[in-house]
Amino acid sequence: MVRAQLATALVRTAARLSRMTGRGDGSVIGGRIGLAVEPRLLTVLARGRQVALVSGTNGKTTTTRLLTAALGTLGPVASNSYGANMPTGHTTALAQSPNAQHAVLEVDEHYLRTVLAETRPRVVALLNLSRDQLDRAMEVGMLADRWREVLGALGQQAATPGAEPTQVVANCDDPLVTWAASAAPQVVWVAAGQRWQEDSWVCPQCGAHLKREGVDWACPGCDLRRPQPSWWLADDDTVAGPDGIRQPVTLQLPGRVNRANAVTALAAAALFGVRPADAAPRLAEVASIAGRYATVERDGRSIRLLLAKNPAGWLEAFDMVDRISPAGAPPPPVLLSINARVVDGLDTSWLYDVDYASLRGHRVLVTGDRRYDLAVRLEVNEVPFEVVDAFTDALAAVPPGRLEVIANYTAFQDIRAELGRAN
Numbered sequence: 001m002v003r004a005q006l007a008t009a010l011v012r013t014a015a016r017l018s019r020m021t022g023r024g025d026g027s028v029i030g031g032r033i034g035l036a037v038e039p040r041l042l043t044v045l046a047r048g049r050q051v052a053l054v055s056g057t058n059g060k061t062t063t064t065r066l067l068t069a070a071l072g073t074l075g076p077v078a079s080n081s082y083g084a085n086m087p088t089g090h091t092t093a094l095a096q097s098p099n100a101q102h103a104v105l106e107v108d109e110h111y112l113r114t115v116l117a118e119t120r121p122r123v124v125a126l127l128n129l130s131r132d133q134l135d136r137a138m139e140v141g142m143l144a145d146r147w148r149e150v151l152g153a154l155g156q157q158a159a160t161p162g163a164e165p166t167q168v169v170a171n172c173d174d175p176l177v178t179w180a181a182s183a184a185p186q187v188v189w190v191a192a193g194q195r196w197q198e199d200s201w202v203c204p205q206c207g208a209h210l211k212r213e214g215v216d217w218a219c220p221g222c223d224l225r226r227p228q229p230s231w232w233l234a235d236d237d238t239v240a241g242p243d244g245i246r247q248p249v250t251l252q253l254p255g256r257v258n259r260a261n262a263v264t265a266l267a268a269a270a271l272f273g274v275r276p277a278d279a280a281p282r283l284a285e286v287a288s289i290a291g292r293y294a295t296v297e298r299d300g301r302s303i304r305l306l307l308a309k310n311p312a313g314w315l316e317a318f319d320m321v322d323r324i325s326p327a328g329a330p331p332p333p334v335l336l337s338i339n340a341r342v343v344d345g346l347d348t349s350w351l352y353d354v355d356y357a358s359l360r361g362h363r364v365l366v367t368g369d370r371r372y373d374l375a376v377r378l379e380v381n382e383v384p385f386e387v388v389d390a391f392t393d394a395l396a397a398v399p400p401g402r403l404e405v406i407a408n409y410t411a412f413q414d415i416r417a418e419l420g421r422a423n
Contacts, residue, residue, distance in 0.1 A: 050103070057131075061083045062292070066264075067269060087115060174192075234246060298395065299395060314354045333403055339408060
């Protein structure tokens with residue numbers, strides 16, 4: 001116990017020093033030091049709390065923020081709000097909020113097994129599984145298999161005397177998530193959508209070609225099929241739930257994908273006893289998450305920042321691009337920025353999985369470390385473009401007015417730095 005107390009104090013001190021010296025928000029270094037002193041620190045800090053985990057390839061940070069807002073109706077909530085989604089970040093988040101009885105933790109999909117075991121969560125929300133950084137991460141079908149194994153073990157946990165069962169909230173529109181989550185003893189199904197379907201043409205259970213009809217999908221070779229959802233979007237502004245729930249939800253965040261993230265957040269919050277009517281106003285207050293969706297005014301330009309890290313994310317970002325302009329004016333220009341540093345994944349071949357045709361009609365500018373890779377892809381897709389060397393060159397090249405920016409992870413952080421760490 002003394003070691004855990006010392007480790008917790010070191011976590012807070014290291015995180016604070018990191019922020020003071022401008023080296024970062026301290027989420028990683030604090031947890032790394034704390035876990036070095038007490039390897040079981042995450043387990044110790046999670047003990048006695050009501051924990052929710054949020055995992056998936058896309059939408060983790062946003063859904064975590066929305067669920068944190070919803071659970072805020074119950075009191076203080078600990079959360080790794082800056083997206084440090086491995087055990088070091090979880091440890092720091094819990095250490096910095098010692099009095100919070102609830103915690104919402106974004107979890108890297110490859111660490112779900114570890115964090116499940118160490119935090120014994122009340123709820124696990126599963127969003128989607130799609131290809132992402134294959135040069136340094138396992139193939140998505142293998143990851144679904146790992147998830148299925150760990151979620152199946154929740155039944156053994158529930159059988160332990162005195163243990164509170166973990167409930168799973170899962171996206172029934174994603175066949176990989178459905179297959180993985182169906183091994184869990186208790187599942188609440190959410191219709192969160194699946195715009196990107198290129199990773200789920202084949203049944204993960206038997207290998208047959210999945211049949212799709214509208215939102216429904218089913219395997220002709222086995223019993224795997226889309227479950228009936230308990231929560232869904234009744235229309236663009238209304239969430240439907242069990243027992244006849246019809247809850248209007250108005251978000252500041254753009255795009256259908258974020259309305260779907262809100263459905264998942266409301267479903268997970270309900271398992272903690274939070275009424276949708278109480279949670280919805282809290283969700284409406286969320287305007288930006290670590291700079292994502294922020295709009296920044298600079299030199300007469302209104303710049304909106306969108307983060308997209310893989311094909312599924314880019315497809316959703318294109319859906320958010322503003323296509324409405326004053327009468328007679330062209331749609332706003334779009335700046336695409338691509339890097340391929342370690343945290344982005346070094347392989348840029350995934351650019352060919354993305355269809356950029358929806359950007360035709362916009363003035364498209366390209367920058368980032370791997371701008372020429374993207375330029376070749378746009379040429380193949382017959383999307384006219386201009387290459388610029390830096391974000392500041394793009395600003396100088398476009399007239400005053402709106403500018404949509406879509407960037408992958410480190411490119412996004414570079415642009416935020418240029419704009420003074422917007423929001």
